[in-house]
Amino acid sequence: MSAFNNPFNPDVRLGAVCTCGMHRSQGEHDAAVEVPADSDPESLSGRVIQSAVMRALFPRDAARRRFLSAVGSSTALAAIGSLVPFGPLEAMAQEKGALEKKDLKIGFIPITCATPLIMADPLGFYRKQGLNVTLNKTAGWALIRDKMLNKEHDASHFLSPMPLAISMGLGSAAQPMNVATIQNINGQAITLHVKHKDKRDPNQWKGFKFAVPFDYSMHNFLLRYYVAEHGLDPDTDIQIRVTPPPEMVANLRAGNIDGFLGPDPFNQRAVYDEVGFIHILSKELWDGHPCCAFGVSDQFIKENPNTFAALYRAVLTSAAMAREARNRPLIAEVISPPNYLNQPVTVVEQVLTGKFADGLGNVKNVPDRADFDPFPWQSMAVWMLTQMKRWGYIKGDVDYRQIAEKVFLATDARKHMAELEMKAPPRSYANIKVMGKEFDPAKPDAYVASFAIRKAA
Amino acid sequence: MSLGSRDFWGAAALSLLLLVFVLGVWQISTLPKRQGPSANDEYAKLMGRGAKKTEGLPTPGQIGKTAWKQLAHPFYDRGSNDKGIGIQLAYSLARVGAGYLLAIVFAVPLGFLIGMSPLMHRALDPFIQVLKPISPLAWMPLALYTIKDSSVSGVFVIFICSLWPMLINTAHGVASVRRDWLNVARTLEVKPLRRAFRVILPAAAPTILTGMRISMGIAWLVIVAAEMLVGGTGIGYFVWNEWNNLDLANVIFAILVIGVVGMALDVAIGRLQKLVTYVD
Numbered sequence: 001m002s003a004f005n006n007p008f009n010p011d012v013r014l015g016a017v018c019t020c021g022m023h024r025s026q027g028e029h030d031a032a033v034e035v036p037a038d039s040d041p042e043s044l045s046g047r048v049i050q051s052a053v054m055r056a057l058f059p060r061d062a063a064r065r066r067f068l069s070a071v072g073s074s075t076a077l078a079a080i081g082s083l084v085p086f087g088p089l090e091a092m093a094q095e096k097g098a099l100e101k102k103d104l105k106i107g108f109i110p111i112t113c114a115t116p117l118i119m120a121d122p123l124g125f126y127r128k129q130g131l132n133v134t135l136n137k138t139a140g141w142a143l144i145r146d147k148m149l150n151k152e153h154d155a156s157h158f159l160s161p162m163p164l165a166i167s168m169g170l171g172s173a174a175q176p177m178n179v180a181t182i183q184n185i186n187g188q189a190i191t192l193h194v195k196h197k198d199k200r201d202p203n204q205w206k207g208f209k210f211a212v213p214f215d216y217s218m219h220n221f222l223l224r225y226y227v228a229e230h231g232l233d234p235d236t237d238i239q240i241r242v243t244p245p246p247e248m249v250a251n252l253r254a255g256n257i258d259g260f261l262g263p264d265p266f267n268q269r270a271v272y273d274e275v276g277f278i279h280i281l282s283k284e285l286w287d288g289h290p291c292c293a294f295g296v297s298d299q300f301i302k303e304n305p306n307t308f309a310a311l312y313r314a315v316l317t318s319a320a321m322a323r324e325a326r327n328r329p330l331i332a333e334v335i336s337p338p339n340y341l342n343q344p345v346t347v348v349e350q351v352l353t354g355k356f357a358d359g360l361g362n363v364k365n366v367p368d369r370a371d372f373d374p375f376p377w378q379s380m381a382v383w384m385l386t387q388m389k390r391w392g393y394i395k396g397d398v399d400y401r402q403i404a405e406k407v408f409l410a411t412d413a414r415k416h417m418a419e420l421e422m423k424a425p426p427r428s429y430a431n432i433k434v435m436g437k438e439f440d441p442a443k444p445d446a447y448v449a450s451f452a453i454r455k456a457a
Numbered sequence: 458m459s460l461g462s463r464d465f466w467g468a469a470a471l472s473l474l475l476l477v478f479v480l481g482v483w484q485i486s487t488l489p490k491r492q493g494p495s496a497n498d499e500y501a502k503l504m505g506r507g508a509k510k511t512e513g514l515p516t517p518g519q520i521g522k523t524a525w526k527q528l529a530h531p532f533y534d535r536g537s538n539d540k541g542i543g544i545q546l547a548y549s550l551a552r553v554g555a556g557y558l559l560a561i562v563f564a565v566p567l568g569f570l571i572g573m574s575p576l577m578h579r580a581l582d583p584f585i586q587v588l589k590p591i592s593p594l595a596w597m598p599l600a601l602y603t604i605k606d607s608s609v610s611g612v613f614v615i616f617i618c619s620l621w622p623m624l625i626n627t628a629h630g631v632a633s634v635r636r637d638w639l640n641v642a643r644t645l646e647v648k649p650l651r652r653a654f655r656v657i658l659p660a661a662a663p664t665i666l667t668g669m670r671i672s673m674g675i676a677w678l679v680i681v682a683a684e685m686l687v688g689g690t691g692i693g694y695f696v697w698n699e700w701n702n703l704d705l706a707n708v709i710f711a712i713l714v715i716g717v718v719g720m721a722l723d724v725a726i727g728r729l730q731k732l733v734t735y736v737d
Contacts, residue, residue, distance in 0.1 A: 137538040139688035150605040246701035339536035342702045357503035
């Protein structure tokens with residue numbers, strides 16, 4: 001590990017013996033000493049190069065240390081940097097390596113949440129990265145899970161809690177799965193059947209049947225949160241069924257369900273087909289909540305690091321474009337054909353532009369009805385875990401942070417966003433406000449305990 | 458059973474009349490209703506009023522138009538999730554074919570064994586009785602989990618549903634070959650293999666073919682449901698994809714296509730059956 005230590009620090013030895021002399025080898029020393037604070041992969045690889053150069057300049061480590069002590073490390077860095085081009089050397093080492101795998105299969109569910117992932121195909125963002133991607137429309141979330149576990153898909157559109165659940169082995173065989181980016185924020189809604197036009201107060205919903213896309217979905221957690229805040233126990237007072245999003249409108253029309261908290265375009269589609277109305281946008285519950293994610297397995301990242309990086313760039317490029325309001329009508333146009341969403345363009349456009357009919361005779365204008373912030377906040381993961389705990393999906397103690405940090409790849413996202421000159425937040429945790437109630441990701445257990453209606457024993 | 462030519466034409470005319478009547482009632486009852494002008498033009502536009510939009514069931518006319526459009530380009534390929542009806546049918550037929558052939562390979566020899574040996578019959582009967590009534594789709598989750606490949610799982614589901622009728626019919630056919638014939642074969646000292654192929658197989662062939670015909674019917678029923686579950690390709694996926702878009706004209710068109718293809722398969726095996734039928 002000595003190559004990772006700062007070669008401009010006179011107290012660090014670059015030789016074979018350990019730096020402090022207390023250990024027999026550098027390995028033992030490193031085991032005892034923590035990895036340097038700025039230990040992200042990029043600066044570490046920079047260190048390796050700097051160390052190599054310093055070792056070439058000062059074959060005898062004692063000479064290097066005397067030199068550094070004499071002139072000071074920053075002067076030394078500047079002086080040697082003027083002779084040796086550290087920057088280009090580092091860039092060369094980091095240059096995009098050859099793609100390990102070019103033909104990729106990516107699964108998706110035909111909903112607007114998958115916008116960045118889908119539009120990268122017709123707009124050529126995958127091809128630009130040298131990837132030949134086949135997008136596979138998939139019938140439901142359980143199948144998305146199975147096809148990822150089977151490795152039929154290389155990467156996939158996920159509900160953002162799914163990689164957490166799969167990694168923990170909840171409702172699935174345990175396999176380490178990651179959230180590379182969040183696909184979309186907001187963009188969901190509670191849609192009710194038109195016959196319930198005068199039942200806008202959740203107190204009147206006792207006995208209602210609702211559909212959500214999957215157990216491990218933000219939809220399920222938000223619906224439960226919403227009705228619980230209104231005094232209903234989601235496990236006993238209402239019925240929640242899992243229904244694949246595309247089948248929600250058909251079920252609503254048939255009267256099998258009274259409403260759903262589902263992804264768009266199906267909320268808008270229910271309005272368009274005059275079977276439902278939009279009761280509340282999910283944005284009004286938690287502004288900026290994550291919904292779907294772009295995920296890959298641990299194994300895929302390990303076996304195909306360069307392909308993964310290329311894929312990352314393609315999806316982030318998409319997200320950056322999708323964030324611009326002026327691009328939204330064009331995006332609606334390219335993702336609506338039968339090969340992708342298979343929906344009328346006007347429905348998708350209403351979702352993406354935020355100018356929509358609500359099914360009650362009003363035209364509403366909510367430009368941030370759907371947005372595509374890709375950054376995978378680890379605080380979001382902790383929130384999801386608190387809700388899994390709250391509703392009894394997780395039993396026993398949970399190491400919230402450890403799971404969140406393992407599954408949500410905030411560091412990678414930050415690195416790749418920087419490459420594309422996108423702004424990424426410096427922190428990975430932030431407080432969250434859901435229906436006016438503050439959530440502090442540092443105190444997850446207290447948060448779970450603070451709810452009157454919950455299942456956790 | 459013999460119908461005179463007058464009766465034949467009478468029946469045909471009656472069929473036609475029924476069809477016209479049903480279509481007429483359908484067309485009239487599903488004619489689009491005129492919507493009153495909305496007070497809010499913008500709202501109406503966002504709701505897609507005035508535009509061509511499916512309102513409940515489509516009329517036979519709309520279905521005809523859809524069918525024409527689909528049949529004019531049956532083999533188009535616009536990406537992994539949008540292929541013509543011909544390509545989708547080919548996928549479904551390939552899956553059914555693979556599962557079905559696999560079932561024949563298993564069912565016929567096993568059926569022979571069960572039919573020829575009362576001991577095996579008694580030993581295997583409980584298993585068959587339990588496994589037979591299981592809906593083939595119930596196997597799907599298990600297949601996906603163990604086989605780890607969705608298209609092979611589809612083939613497996615076809616295999617498992619075609620297996621039982623063939624197996625049971627083969628066993629029954631083999632077991633009920635007339636004793637006299639077997640005795641004659643024994644008297645002539647025919648070797649067992651020769652006896653199986655020259656005496657039992659021809660004698661049991663009509664019953665075996667009946668089993669195959671039933672199996673094909675079931676396989677074709679099941680493939681649609683299996684593909685709706687697994688998605689990707691095939692006629693079942695086509696129905697599911699159009700259902701997502703609530704495009705009932707396409708769904709009804711697909712239903713008709715499924716019916717016609719199913720009938721064609723049945724007729725084909727029916728012909729085969731006639732070839733091996735004999736009169737005692």
